[in-house]
Amino acid sequence: MRRPSTFAAFRIPQFGRLWASGALFNLSRWGISFLAAFLANKLSHSPRLVQLTGVAMWTPMLLGGVAGGVVSDRANRRRTMLVQYIVMIPLVMLMALLYGTGHLRLWMLYPFLVIAGLGFVVDMTTRRAILYDIVGPERIDNAMALESLSMAGGLAFGALAGGAVVDTVGLGQAIWLVGFLLTGSLALFSTIRVPTRSMPSGSARGAFREGFGLLQTQKRLVSILGVTACVNFFYFTYTPLVQVIGTDLGARPALIGVLASMTGFGMMIASLATARFRPRRRGLVYTLGALFALLLLLPFAASSTYLLALVCLLGAAVGGGFFGALQGVLVMTVVPAEIRGRALGLLSMAIGVLPIGMLLLGELAERIGTRQALATSAGCGVLILVLWVWRRPEVTQIRSS
Numbered sequence: 001m002r003r004p005s006t007f008a009a010f011r012i013p014q015f016g017r018l019w020a021s022g023a024l025f026n027l028s029r030w031g032i033s034f035l036a037a038f039l040a041n042k043l044s045h046s047p048r049l050v051q052l053t054g055v056a057m058w059t060p061m062l063l064g065g066v067a068g069g070v071v072s073d074r075a076n077r078r079r080t081m082l083v084q085y086i087v088m089i090p091l092v093m094l095m096a097l098l099y100g101t102g103h104l105r106l107w108m109l110y111p112f113l114v115i116a117g118l119g120f121v122v123d124m125t126t127r128r129a130i131l132y133d134i135v136g137p138e139r140i141d142n143a144m145a146l147e148s149l150s151m152a153g154g155l156a157f158g159a160l161a162g163g164a165v166v167d168t169v170g171l172g173q174a175i176w177l178v179g180f181l182l183t184g185s186l187a188l189f190s191t192i193r194v195p196t197r198s199m200p201s202g203s204a205r206g207a208f209r210e211g212f213g214l215l216q217t218q219k220r221l222v223s224i225l226g227v228t229a230c231v232n233f234f235y236f237t238y239t240p241l242v243q244v245i246g247t248d249l250g251a252r253p254a255l256i257g258v259l260a261s262m263t264g265f266g267m268m269i270a271s272l273a274t275a276r277f278r279p280r281r282r283g284l285v286y287t288l289g290a291l292f293a294l295l296l297l298l299p300f301a302a303s304s305t306y307l308l309a310l311v312c313l314l315g316a317a318v319g320g321g322f323f324g325a326l327q328g329v330l331v332m333t334v335v336p337a338e339i340r341g342r343a344l345g346l347l348s349m350a351i352g353v354l355p356i357g358m359l360l361l362g363e364l365a366e367r368i369g370t371r372q373a374l375a376t377s378a379g380c381g382v383l384i385l386v387l388w389v390w391r392r393p394e395v396t397q398i399r400s401s
Contacts, residue, residue, distance in 0.1 A: 006276040009143040012135050014192055019150055021188035022127055026154025027161075028181040029123075032092070032116055033057060034162040034260055035174055036109050037240040038253070043106045047244055047370055051362025054240045054355060056110040060117035061124070061352030077126050077133075078194040084122045085186040089179060091115060096175035124351075125344045128328055132340065133195045141329055141400060145275035148325035152271050152317075156264025163257015220334045221343060223395035224283075226388045228327055228350040231290045233357035234381025235320060238297060239263065240358065242313075244370045249306045262310055266317020267324055274325040282326050283398030287389055289322030294385065297378035301371045330398060 009015050036053040044050070095112055098104040128147065135143040165174040215222055239260070246256035270289065279285045296316035303309035327347065335343040357377070364373035389396060 006142075006272065007146065009135055009139050009146055012139065012143075014134050015131075015143065017188050018127075018131060018134060018192055019146060021185045021192070022123075022147060023150040023153060024181050024185035024188065025123060025127075026151045027158050028092075028154075028178045028185065029116075029120060030155040030158030030264070031162050031174070031178045031181065032113070032158075033239070034158055034257065035166070035171065035178070036113055037243050038162070038166060038256075039171065040106060040109060040240075041243040041247065047241060047365040048362045049106070050240045050243055051237075051358045051365070053109060053113060054237070054358040055362075056113035056355070057117045057120075058352060058355040058358070060114060060121050061348045061354070077130050078192065080122060080126050081130075081189060082186075084119045085182065085189070088116060088119045089182045089186065092175065092179040092182060096172055096179060099175055100172045121348055124348050128332075128344060129340060130192070130194055132332055140332065141278050142275050144329040144332075145271050145278075145325045147328070148321070149268055149271035149275065151324065152264045152267030152321060154264065156261040156268060158261075158264070160257050160261040160264075163254045163260070166257075167252060167254040215346070218335055218343075220394045220398060221331065221346070223392040224286075224327065224330050224334070224398075225346060225350040226392055227287055227290055227323075227385065227395055228347060229353045230381060230385045230388060231293065231320070231323055232351050232354040234377050234384070235290070235293050235297065235316075236354055237357040237361045237377060238300075238374055241361070241365065241370055241374060244365070245303075245309065246306075248370070249303075249309060251306055255306065259306070259310055259313065262313040263317045263320070266314045266319075267321030270318050270321025271325045274322065278400060279326075280400050281396075281398075282330055282400055283395045285322050286326040286330060286398075287385075287396050289319045289326075291382065291385055292319030293317070293323060294378050294381040295319075297381075298375055301374040301378065330395075334398065 010019070033054070036057070037050050040046075040050045040053050091112060095104065095108075098108065128144075131143055131147060132140055161177070162174055165177060215225075242260045242263075243256060246259045251259060274285075293316045296312050296319065300309055300312035300316060303312055328344070331343050331347045332340050361373055361377050364376065367373075368376075
């Protein structure tokens with residue numbers, strides 16, 4: 001039997017433009033994340049305040065995930081996405097203008113990041129639902145792996161370009177670049193014709209309750225969400241602290257950007273492998289990828305050289321990439337189509353535990369040191385993940401159809 005092409009989803013009309021729009025959006029999102037953490041570290045030299053940039057950016061996913069899913073299920077998805085762009089682009093331009101005129105203060109970063117985080121909730125719950133509407137169930141595995149590749153590429157090149165631009169022409173120009181990337185993403189998305197669908201009946205309040213009700217009726221979904229919550233609480237919390245560890249290793253801004261980009265490059269490798277080979281035992285690969293990512297954070301935390309830190313972070317990110325490439329498709333394929341947006345909203349909320357983990361990791365780093373705090377967090381994550389899968393093994397048993 002002939003193996004499907006790695007890029008099979010690009011044969012579907014509109015997918016290429018939707019993917020390219022998402023790629024630019026992801027590049028701008030991770031550019032914002034890198035630049036905010038860089039500015040906070042530059043102005044404060046405080047692990048706590050650096051971590052707070054991540055807390056502000058990801059808190060909306062915890063508080064607004066199901067609400068975003070209800071909007072995705074019940075509202076015009078194309079219009080929802082356009083509103084997101086209309087809000088975010090002027091805000092980014094305003095931040096660039098404030099920095100350029102010398103009026104940007106550290107405290108201003110945090111409300112800006114909260115609003116940006118709301119945009120990310122909309123993107124996760126709505127763009128991915130549109131993606132499913134366009135490609136259908138036959139190619140959703142391949143399409144979601146390519147979507148994960150887009151996100152990983154945004155993380156990699158957002159950090160890489162952010163560090164390079166800061167090092168060469170300055171932070172203000174880097175913020176302007178993010179605004180232009182978002183504008184390009186909007187231009188591409190505006191050409192997409194979203195398939196029509198019937199709107200669900202009933203009240204929004206009832207739909208909101210039904211979203212949380214899935215936690216009682218969808219056993220496999222709960223098992224998936226537990227793994228997602230564990231990884232986001234104990235693994236992805238490290239990303240702002242790359243700034244601190246890179247500085248500790250004596251790296252320049254461009255090299256700190258390279259170090260931060262390893263997370264994205266590792267995830268790109270895993271996403272391409274997932275798109276090419278379409279693992280049949282989705283749940284097992286998803287879980288093992290999560291475990292591998294957490295384990296390799298331990299030598300990263302202990303690394304004494306820049307090269308060792310680079311290699312460990314790349315290896316951890318490969319594991320995280322298999323996890324990331326499969327979590328969305330797992331969620332969308334274990335629930336009925338009419339509640340897919342709400343299931344993605346619950347996934348957004350599981351990812352939304354990230355700012356709580358970031359806040360606690362920042363406090364711990366402030367008290368016992370960055371490396372010790374990171375090692376403690378990763379070790380706890382390994383233990384809790386193993387215990388969760390032992391008690392809820394359904395996730396490891398999910399296979400592709």
